[in-house]
Amino acid sequence: MLTTTLIPYSHELPWPEHLRPFETVDFEIQKDPFAHYAWMREHAPVLRTQTPARDVWFISRHDDVRAALRAPKVFSSAVVDPAPLVFLTLFDPPEHTRLRQVVASSFTPKAVAAFSDQVRGYAHGYLDELLAAGGGDVVEGFALRITMATISGLLGIPASDFDQMKAWSDDISSYFGRLARQAPGSEGDEEGAKAFFAYLLDNLDRARRDDTDSVGGNIARLLTEGVLTEQEAKHFCAFLFVAGHETTTILLANAFLRFAESPELLERIRRNPTDAAAFVEEMARHSGTIQRISRITTKDVEVAGVQIPAGEIVILLPGSANRDERRFADADRFDIDRDTNGHLGFGHGIHSCLGQHLARLEAGIGVELITQRLSRVELDPAHPIEFVTGGNLANTGPSRLVAKLTGRTGEVAR
Numbered sequence: 001m002l003t004t005t006l007i008p009y010s011h012e013l014p015w016p017e018h019l020r021p022f023e024t025v026d027f028e029i030q031k032d033p034f035a036h037y038a039w040m041r042e043h044a045p046v047l048r049t050q051t052p053a054r055d056v057w058f059i060s061r062h063d064d065v066r067a068a069l070r071a072p073k074v075f076s077s078a079v080v081d082p083a084p085l086v087f088l089t090l091f092d093p094p095e096h097t098r099l100r101q102v103v104a105s106s107f108t109p110k111a112v113a114a115f116s117d118q119v120r121g122y123a124h125g126y127l128d129e130l131l132a133a134g135g136g137d138v139v140e141g142f143a144l145r146i147t148m149a150t151i152s153g154l155l156g157i158p159a160s161d162f163d164q165m166k167a168w169s170d171d172i173s174s175y176f177g178r179l180a181r182q183a184p185g186s187e188g189d190e191e192g193a194k195a196f197f198a199y200l201l202d203n204l205d206r207a208r209r210d211d212t213d214s215v216g217g218n219i220a221r222l223l224t225e226g227v228l229t230e231q232e233a234k235h236f237c238a239f240l241f242v243a244g245h246e247t248t249t250i251l252l253a254n255a256f257l258r259f260a261e262s263p264e265l266l267e268r269i270r271r272n273p274t275d276a277a278a279f280v281e282e283m284a285r286h287s288g289t290i291q292r293i294s295r296i297t298t299k300d301v302e303v304a305g306v307q308i309p310a311g312e313i314v315i316l317l318p319g320s321a322n323r324d325e326r327r328f329a330d331a332d333r334f335d336i337d338r339d340t341n342g343h344l345g346f347g348h349g350i351h352s353c354l355g356q357h358l359a360r361l362e363a364g365i366g367v368e369l370i371t372q373r374l375s376r377v378e379l380d381p382a383h384p385i386e387f388v389t390g391g392n393l394a395n396t397g398p399s400r401l402v403a404k405l406t407g408r409t410g411e412v413a414r
Contacts, residue, residue: 007306010049015039024049024056024182031387033291033396034332037320046306056182057314062324062344064303065316068295069348075295075314077351084179086235088354089294099236100354102222106154106215112358115150119362122146123369131373135380135404143252144245147362151244154358155237156207156214157200165241168196170391172242177392181294182313186390193238200237201230215240240355248359250289250388250397251280252366257385257398258283258334259370259377265336269371276367278336280360284345286334291319292394293347318344319396376406 011021022029022036029036040047040060047058059065068075076092083090088099105111126142145162148169152159159165171192177183208220216237223233258279259266269275293316300310308314322343323331329338346356353359370377379385383402388395 006309007044007046007048009055010044010047013044013047022047022049022058024051025184025393027389030291030389030393030396033319034323037317037323038332040317041320041324045304046308051182053182054313057308057312058317059303059314060317060320060324061304062321062327062342065318065321065344066342066348068303068314068316069293069344069351072350074298074301075316076298077295079294079296079313080180085176085239086232087176087180087239088236089239089351090180093350096350099232102219102228102236103215103240104354106218107354107358109357112361115154115358116361116365118153119146119150119365120369122149123366127369127373130405131407135378135402137383137400137402138256138405139249139253139398139401143249143256143366146252146366147245147248150358150362151241154215154244155203155241156212156216157203157241168192168199169242169246172196172238173246173391176242177390177394181292181392181394183390183393196238197234200241201234204233204237243353244355244358246395247289247353248355248362250395250399251283251287251359251363253398253401254283254287254289255279255363255367255370256377256401256403257379258287259374260379260403262334263376266371266374266377269367273368273371275336276364276371277360278340279367280363281340281343281345282334282336282338283363285322285328285340285343286332287397288319288322288343288345289395289397290345290347290353291317291396292392293318293351318347373407374405375408376404378404378406380404 010023015021019036019039037060045061045064049056059068072092077090078092080090088096123146126145130136130141148162148165149159171189174186174189175193178185204216204220204223207214207217208224219233219237222228269279295314295316297308297310297312297314301308322345325331327342346353380402385398386400388397388399
């Protein structure tokens, strides 16, 4: 039945004692939102939260999230108009189509497969360093370095200063979140973002002079030809860099966490390397890093019997959708033998993740090598797991994960 009046706010609902009301910005819930999602799916599949600026609506059930992703004319990506940054996630067709076509051919399965040896080399090298030290922070020492080095190579950007590139990436994510995602931002994020834009513009100029075959080189040529403006070129490169490493970094971090919690999977995948792909797909479903996708309604729309007015900010929750028992039986259980078809870990529809094939390649190679070379992953109790907070509020997963790593018998650094 269609609700004729606005539903109560989240803080007005009878949340159970062990769950505080879900709010638009809550860093503690961001660390582990799944218990909240479960309650929302059952009791408030369309949830309204209140901010000083405006209401924000959350949609949590699988079929409702999927339907919204398939209806860009109703659930528009243009949440800020005009768009403050040239990020694909802020545009609808035809502008979205034009920008995506600039680089789409570089992210096909065949195109990214050309990076297999390069990714494998990175993975071996960074795992060598961690094994030699007996372990360490696998996010900074392995996951981040693989994904950042790979996207840097694809864009033709030197990957020599990881600390600086990570700081700039964090600033971009925070700045973007503040401008377009109801996120609070962080001190100095605008200055850091502008410094990164300037760096990328210099790199595009170098790529133009060298006439490189990288994605960055192609963007530089389009800039020279007038197909892209300077702002489009530098912003687009920043978007590709951040999107190209941020989520896959957390996906690989979650893999280490899963192997620590389920050590039998190390042996299983070592004996059956083809299971690495199923592991990655279930990881994307069960512990997908993208938790929020922002939209704005272009007209009144009914979802789960609730009327959402036109012009409202709606946040779709793919992480919740992927745990929906209506779609996946025993959905909270990690099971690499399940049929993951229909999961939304890489989005859906016209805004499905541009880099999903690259993410699968990097994660698959990383998982395969972890299982080949390690006999044990043990979390270090002296260093509690730190989780992603802030940024654009979209990501959930470890930001620091210190583990003791034991190589297989006879394993030596390469």
